[in-house]
Amino acid sequence: MEEQDKILNDVTQGEYKYGFVTDIETDIIDKGLNEDVIRLISAKKEEPEFMLNFRLEAYRKWLKMKMPNWAYLKIPPIDFQAISYYAAPKKGPKYESLDEVDPELIDTFNKLGIPLEEQKHLAGVAVDAVIDSVSVKTTFKETLAEKGIIFCSFSEAVKEHPDLVKKYLGQAVPVADNYFAALNSAVFSDGSFCYIPKGVRCPMELSTYFRINAANTGQFERTLIVADDDSYVSYLEGCTAPMRDENQLHAAVVEIITLDRAEVKYSTVQNWYPGDKNGKGGIYNFVTKRGVCRGISSKISWTQVETGSAITWKYPSCILMGDNSVGEFNSVAVTNNHQQADTGSKMIHIGRNTKSTIVSKGISAGKSENSYRGLVKVMPKATNSRNFSQCDSLLLNDTCGAHTFPYIEVGNKSSIVEHEATTSKIGEDQIFYCNQRGIDTETAIGMIVNGYAKEVLNKLPMEFAVEAQKLLQISLEGSVG
Amino acid sequence: MLKIKDLYASVEGMEILKGINLEVKPGEVHAIMGPNGSGKSTLANVLAGKEDYEVTNGEVIFEGEDLLEKSPEERAKDGIFLSFQYPVEIPGVPMVNFLKTSVNEHRKHKGLKELTAGEFLKLMREKMDLVDMHTKLTNRMVNEGFSGGEKKKNEIFQMALLEPKLAILDETDSGLDIDALKTVANGVNALKSPERSTIVVTHYQRLLDYIVPDYVHILYQGKIVKTAGKELALQLEEKGYDWIKSENGN
Ligand SMILES: Nc1ncnc2c1ncn2[C@@H]1O[C@H](COP(=O)(O)OP(=O)(O)O)[C@@H](O)[C@H]1O
Ligand SMILES: [Mg+2]
Numbered sequence: 001m002e003e004q005d006k007i008l009n010d011v012t013q014g015e016y017k018y019g020f021v022t023d024i025e026t027d028i029i030d031k032g033l034n035e036d037v038i039r040l041i042s043a044k045k046e047e048p049e050f051m052l053n054f055r056l057e058a059y060r061k062w063l064k065m066k067m068p069n070w071a072y073l074k075i076p077p078i079d080f081q082a083i084s085y086y087a088a089p090k091k092g093p094k095y096e097s098l099d100e101v102d103p104e105l106i107d108t109f110n111k112l113g114i115p116l117e118e119q120k121h122l123a124g125v126a127v128d129a130v131i132d133s134v135s136v137k138t139t140f141k142e143t144l145a146e147k148g149i150i151f152c153s154f155s156e157a158v159k160e161h162p163d164l165v166k167k168y169l170g171q172a173v174p175v176a177d178n179y180f181a182a183l184n185s186a187v188f189s190d191g192s193f194c195y196i197p198k199g200v201r202c203p204m205e206l207s208t209y210f211r212i213n214a215a216n217t218g219q220f221e222r223t224l225i226v227a228d229d230d231s232y233v234s235y236l237e238g239c240t241a242p243m244r245d246e247n248q249l250h251a252a253v254v255e256i257i258t259l260d261r262a263e264v265k266y267s268t269v270q271n272w273y274p275g276d277k278n279g280k281g282g283i284y285n286f287v288t289k290r291g292v293c294r295g296i297s298s299k300i301s302w303t304q305v306e307t308g309s310a311i312t313w314k315y316p317s318c319i320l321m322g323d324n325s326v327g328e329f330n331s332v333a334v335t336n337n338h339q340q341a342d343t344g345s346k347m348i349h350i351g352r353n354t355k356s357t358i359v360s361k362g363i364s365a366g367k368s369e370n371s372y373r374g375l376v377k378v379m380p381k382a383t384n385s386r387n388f389s390q391c392d393s394l395l396l397n398d399t400c401g402a403h404t405f406p407y408i409e410v411g412n413k414s415s416i417v418e419h420e421a422t423t424s425k426i427g428e429d430q431i432f433y434c435n436q437r438g439i440d441t442e443t444a445i446g447m448i449v450n451g452y453a454k455e456v457l458n459k460l461p462m463e464f465a466v467e468a469q470k471l472l473q474i475s476l477e478g479s480v481g
Numbered sequence: 482m483l484k485i486k487d488l489y490a491s492v493e494g495m496e497i498l499k500g501i502n503l504e505v506k507p508g509e510v511h512a513i514m515g516p517n518g519s520g521k522s523t524l525a526n527v528l529a530g531k532e533d534y535e536v537t538n539g540e541v542i543f544e545g546e547d548l549l550e551k552s553p554e555e556r557a558k559d560g561i562f563l564s565f566q567y568p569v570e571i572p573g574v575p576m577v578n579f580l581k582t583s584v585n586e587h588r589k590h591k592g593l594k595e596l597t598a599g600e601f602l603k604l605m606r607e608k609m610d611l612v613d614m615h616t617k618l619t620n621r622m623v624n625e626g627f628s629g630g631e632k633k634k635n636e637i638f639q640m641a642l643l644e645p646k647l648a649i650l651d652e653t654d655s656g657l658d659i660d661a662l663k664t665v666a667n668g669v670n671a672l673k674s675p676e677r678s679t680i681v682v683t684h685y686q687r688l689l690d691y692i693v694p695d696y697v698h699i700l701y702q703g704k705i706v707k708t709a710g711k712e713l714a715l716q717l718e719e720k721g722y723d724w725i726k727s728e729n730g731n
Binding site for chain 1: 529530531532533552553554557558562563565568569571572573574575578579582583586587590622623639643
């Protein structure tokens with residue numbers, strides 16, 4: 001009974017678990033967007049000229065572009081002039097030890113369970129935490145440095161490794177690739193940079209936690225990961241955001257480049273504030289993630305567990321340029337209440353014998369809309385290429401929607417593309433069977449959903465998989481009917 | 482243990498149970514027989530708390546408490562076990578996870594420490610022997626790809642794990658060959674005790690050769706029309722259900 005009450009309570013009154021706001025003095029520039037703002041951002045960040053030019057080029061192209069409207073999403077109009085494009089913790093971005101960091105910030109980290117402390121080292125995770133737009137603390141850089149691995153904030157990379165940034169920035173996602181990517185390229189505040197040198201296997205999972213914190217501040221993260229010949233890295237991205245009434249725009253860009261025989265595994269658990277039960281508030285998440293397998297026999301895999309955001313627009317993709325290169329996309333996307341997600345992947349086969357796999361598991365509840373959108377394109381020269389796509393939808397009631405939009409273009413006869421899709425519904429009989437064995441409905445749904453998503457969850461690193469499992473269950477509390 | 486008083490229930494607006502009265506005391510075995518569609522499964526589901534069934538009148542007292550007020554999982558944890566006539570498959574959920582969660586929910590409810598994976602496996606092996614359950618089944622997803630007989634056996638296996646106060650077996654014998662029937666009956670009999678009661682819903686007399694009832698009730702058109710000792714089952718076997726039908730004006 002108590003257990004039951006607790007869950008009921010959580011479901012009906014429970015606020016978004018991480019929906020607290022930290023009161024940190026922030027340095028915010030005035031709302032609005034024009035060339036002066038872009039120059040100001042670049043100046044505040046003390047950027048070299050090539051960066052300013054990159055931003056300005058993006059901005060000028062963005063001005064001529066339109067919001068995409070092809071997704072199965074209802075996007076309210078966004079006033080880009082009502083957003084402030086830069087916020088930095090006032091105390092400045094660099095601390096020598098944790099003692100110097102604003103205690104409120106530490107408190108926030110602790111609430112989020114972000115382990116900045118030494119224990120995390122034992123767990124084998126280096127953390128580059130991003131609060132708002134500026135990196136506050138980077139750990140274990142030295143350990144990584146011994147191997148020649150660069151893992152730092154994007155701003156720092158611009159200052160200390162300008163040649164690498166200049167060489168690879170915009171290689172996977174060109175400045176004007178799409179509306180949101182162009183906006184990001186113009187105004188991005190910070191993010192992460194990672195370079196794995198030739199022949200190096202990164203000894204730990206690299207992990208970044210993102211968090212939106214200042215009111216009304218659009219968050220424009222930029223991540224660039226470069227894996228040189230014969231290198232390997234597993235990269236984790238997880239994020240939570242505090243409760244907000246206004247909608248918050250999030251338009252991140254992640255670029256991955258793999259050279260010969262290099263491999264990058266990129267895992268995400270996305271848990272932005274989804275809005276309340278009536279669809280008020282919540283993050284708008286318009287993300288461009290793309291990897292280019294430039295080298296022969298290189299590999300990029302995207303694994304994502306998406307449970308948050310009011311609107312998700314996200315298609316982690318692979319461009320398979322190198323012969324024998326491999327692309328993977330594994331996704332679990334949960335939508336509940338009034339959430340909308342239009343997500344999927346693009347696999348572009350350019351090199352010969354290239355292979356790609358897409359596994360998409362959509363889970364819809366409440367009055368949400370959950371769409372898979374995917375493109376598999378095999379170019380004429382990509383002989384003997386293969387793709388296999390599996391798109392499954394699980395419905396928890398009759399008021400939600402699940403949609404599948406697969407696009408397939410095959411340009412040569414020696415390639416094989418396969419697509420499978422299923423739709424199923426959690427039956428009341430299944431729930432009742434569990435109930436009759438003493439298992440409450442929430443737990444039953446958790447078990448069924450985790451079973452359904454297992455194939456994808458298994459691709460996540462261990463600790464992340466456990467977190468993701470809990471998250472799935474929490475996201476679906478009170479949603480069967 | 483269980484007292485059903487003047488119970489009426491309907492499903493989708495159709496009245497199925499029309500005034501059931503039944504008392505089950507600790508240690509007793511009651512058989513409920515009756516032709517298809519007479520409401521046997523409905524009664525079982527109402528007792529277990531299935532949502533689709535609306536109780537329109539009457540009360541059910543279990544262990545001194547109002548049963549109808551409780552959620553299905555509370556009833557289960559209070560000690561009511563339903564062996565389903567048609568157990569469902571739950572794809573993606575491994576048997577072992579399912580059973581361990583179930584056992585631990587029951588233990589939490591009783592204020593007992595939850596079993597670790599190791600302890601649970603030990604308990605599971607013990608109970609598997611009881612009903613001759615195979616690891617090839619416990620290694621699968623819940624009921625997935627089980628034959629009809631295997632599903633029934635799995636129900637009794639779960640009953641053995643949960644040790645309910647009141648077990649309701651809804652046509653557990655249907656679809657079983659004679660060997661499986663004996664195994665299932667052995668499982669049920671092994672759990673018999675002065676505190677535990679059983680309601681055996683069945684269409685045929687043959688199960689009652691192995692699970693000997695103290696009372697036999699005949700349910701017909703939503704009412705218990707006859708109650709007697711175990712000889713009633715034999716009589717019914719002999720005369721057939723037409724006997725009941727004609728006696729009740731059909
Ligand atoms: N979920 C349901 N929806 C509609 N009708 C039902 C449902 N469950 C049972 N019934 C009806 O109730 C009557 C009794 O069914 P049931 O209790 O299954 O009988 P029995 O188990 O004795 O064969 C039947 O006429 C059956 O069609
Ligand atoms: Mg029946």
